[in-house]
Amino acid sequence: MSVGHRLTGAVVVLIGLAVTVWALGSIRSSAAQEAVGGPSGMTAAEAITAHEAATEGPAQPIPFNHRFHTTELQLQCRYCHTSTDRSQVASMPEMQVCMGCHLIAGNGLEPIDRLREMSQNGQPVQWERVYKLPEFVQFFHEPHLRNEIQCQECHGPVESMDRVYQYSSLRMGWCLDCHMQDGQTTDVATDRLLFETYPPPETPDRSEGPGLYPLRLDERYASTRGPIDCVACHY
């Protein structure tokens, strides 16, 4: 890497740092309200040890402690997971975001030194995936945020997790528990489609047309909390 590149990199990082400091100041109050418990005075070294000692969830290559960053440092989820409200995916923070603070913060800690070295060598962190949906499921973060679903509803109390683990089952029944919450669950078509979960109706409704199984969804469909149509997620 040329000297010019390094200088540019340094400038970018400094700008990132400035933004971080400003952002920390401005988001602190709202993050404090979101957090379940207040700061406990955990130190960075303790945070690393806690991540390594935790038993649930995969150990990460850099022992990143979510509790420390959210509850102690009061960062908001979306400070790092930026595309959550704009995209299908929540996205993992780019290395620049880490280095925005860790160019300075975390001196003397082994994982942080390792992180800096990786950053300098142009190596991304290969984080262990915690939530993995089957490939036949198309999930979009954006509509859930738009409908004011809190991150914790699905991901659990991340602000108290030293190491993130899979909080919810991600099974279809778990999705539908929420999607069908406000609607009725006796819809003929839905019952049929979900006949493993719900018993089939005693008398099939054949009044709607000449077909043998008129699988037309009626207006009760519209009253559910989220779409329960198969093709909303499977295609």
Place this chain on the structure above:
Amino acid sequence: MKNGNGSGPKPGTDMPKPEATRREFLKVLGVAGAGAAAVSCGPPDTADKLIPYLVQPDEIIPGTNTLYATALRAGAEPVGVHAVVRDGRIIKLEGDPDFEPTRGRLSALDQSVLQDLYDPDRVTRPRRREGDGFVEASWDDGLEAAKAAVARPEGALVLLTGPVTGATADLMQQWAAAAGAEHVVYEPFGLEALRTANVIAFGRNEIPSYELDRADLIVSFGADFLETWLAPVELAGRFARARDIESGQHAKLAYIGPRRSLTGTNADEWVPAKAGSEALVALGVARVVAAENGGPIAARLATLLAPYSPGVVADASGIPAERIEALGREMAAARAPVALPPGVAAQGADATDAHFAVTVLNAVVGAIGNTVRFSEGPIRGEASSYSDMAELTRRMTQGEIGTVIVSGCNPVYSMPAAGGFAQALGQVSTVISLATHMDETASGAGWILPAHHALEAWGDIEVRPSWRALAQPAMQPLFDTRQMEDILLGIAPEGSETGPAGDFKTFLQDSWRALQPSGSGSFERWWRRAVQAGGARPIPAAGRLSGQAQAQDAGPELLEAATNYRFAAVSPSDGTQLVVSPTVQMYDGRGANRSWMQELPDPVTRIVWNSWVELHPDTAEELGVRTGDVVEVSSASGSVQASVYIYRGIRPDTVGIPLGQGHTAYGRHAAGRGVNALDLLAGDSDARSGALAFSGTPVQIRATGERSPLAVMQGSDTDLGREIAEIMGVAEARTAIREHHVDLSELVKEAYDSDPKSPYRWGMSVDLNACTGCGACVTACYAENNIPAVGEALCAQGREMSWMQIERFYEETNDGDFQTVYQPVMCQQCGDAPCEPVCPVYATYHTPEGLNAQIYNRCVGTRYCANNCPYKVRRFNWYTYEFPYPLNLQLNPDVTVRETGVMEKCSFCVQRINRAKNEAKREGRLVADGEIVTACMQTCPTHAITFGNLKDPESEVSRKAKSALSYHVLDELNTRPAVTYRPKVTHAEVAASGHEDAGH
């Protein structure tokens, strides 16, 4: 299991999830510039890792598509494209709607460029010949060797490239001058004869613009303008606009030639003239027109035309004199007729004669300046002629050439073997190939220094005099390759002050500085905008373009020299003649290693994955062969063996073989498949233009007694009177349209097949009158929906996976001839679908928006649905098909990759519907008309496919569905399809259609 995709990693295990962007692909080259990250061969397993960016580019949001405007020339014409980039890799190409010639449409070949980019058989790093094979080498060694061969060639130095325009052409010219090299531009389907004829007639070395949309009568003298000639996407669009019956016009197309090509099958009238008689027929028709219309041009040409009486022409062409007279009278009476000159298949040893004769005809009918316009025509770059290549071959054989640098062309394959180019290339002491693929020519090189693929590289393309397109790298290079121009710059001799220096991107920018209009601000800003827009239009009259840009219309006058033109008295031979024709799939052979192109049925014969020999039924009977029997076709130059396909659209004295197969190298799908019809050609050329004589080779046919069935993807050649593919006469259609009154509110009432509360019922309208059968939609569907190619054996068993097929049905006409209806058939998304009630696990069901959804993860593979589908559009995964690296990088993350035991079918691109609905919901509105464009609709060159909401009475699809001509296929089954068809309308006299307003 051996299948069409060969072996490789299973899909799903190596496909990065949207979040798991790999470092190797993370930096998309936008306007900002290039990095140089190399990728090791083979995919690392990252399915369980989340790998974020180091520095995330501003324009990238993970999990969303970013479009990059770029341009490429994949076949006969340059196209502007939007590369759809997801997480650093191109997953789809869509036409750039602002690219006016093609209006945002792409051909099948254009779509398949992605498979060229992600071809597992690409050259991944420099290679050096060692014995009979190649070993991998370093760039340093390669460049050093090349540099030495350029600086001290053992003989002359030749730079042999494909057609180039713009900055690349300038750079090569300067490079050649500085290095003392000759620049030979080789284009297998060159336009030498067209240019030469225009020089003779008008003194203009250019290609005119054929404005078919202004015409009411189009007469093609073997110009296959709907498939491979000059500008297929642009001309198909113009053709469809000229035949938009509902807006009142319907131009007639007459096709003259020994074989009905795709263009020929789209013609209202076929005049089966003998191969090589095109010039005579054109002159005969011109004589009739001149006699009918008179006028100053006719008077000037009287002497020229005098010998070509219909009787004389009839003898030589095999066409009755009355038909020639009738055609002449028709052209004389037409408001805006146009004649199109021969394309590749009709290019014989008298190519310039034929082109000149057509030009004369155009002048006589008053087409010049009206439907044939100069000064705004397409630019294709100057190419050397075939005879120049023959001369190069001679010099190579004699050892005069010391070093040849080959780039962007494959003459070893695409020149007739009789010309001896391959052997001659072997005589050259150093051959350096800048190929992307191990094609036949690269296989004969000493060094291969692999260039970037066009989608990974900078470049520009001259489109028209007032228009230059700009190509930017739409993704990081996949392999250890380099920009082709930069390789040239890297091996230029040192110390030369005249040659270009620096890097190509700077060179490109410098050449674009001249194009910037004055007063448009800083160059950097203007350049960024040009990159974003994929080019600049109009470009000012500056630099090398000024001459053309300022030129005025040619006007109707022919040059004096032209009136004294002497036609060679070529008379077609009496024996059996060979017609070799390029196809939409293979073009000049470049499509052969793309499984999408191999599996795209040839529109005319519906054959996949092979070569065939077309014989007239009478000829076949004489030989005692039927479709699938192997025959040997031999000429003075060689012989080939292939299976017979019996085709009634070819003259009995003619044998047709398609071009593009029979590769000896080039990759897993291409090598050793089919035959190369060029082996039969003698390599003769037209004396005036130097163009290769593709047609007119006398051949003998012999039955071998062997049998090797072809995979023909067509069940029945007719619709058996079931009114599946409807056709009607122009007058009948006009009456129907005039007398039809539509109450659009009725349509909403009829859209009962979705939830009454849902504002949507998705539907489609397919216009058979616009469809030319080119197959672009089929390929776009493969690209969008992760459809695997299954290979010839499975295709022959009817196990192809294509979600849409273009069925080809023949309809008899009253004169004993036939019309062809091309009918795209995809899932009809029935309102009362036969597939739904038979599914025991509710894997297929009706959605509230009227779709027949197919839920892969519910499907247990009983195949009851496919058995019960009257349209036969459901496809079953008999195997888990593989997408060997890096083809898997093309997979669309929005669509599940299916595996063994799962049924699948057209979903109306439900992933696009869902994304658009989500977008609309976010903005608190309904999806607007035109917001959802399915992959097939997006690419269709003729806008034959319209998708939209049938519940919106104002939507385009509603209006089309309610057209007087619309009908449902198999309406009598009461399946209530969401797809309506509009019949083909023809000038031919067809038997009464029996069309009874079936759609309502």
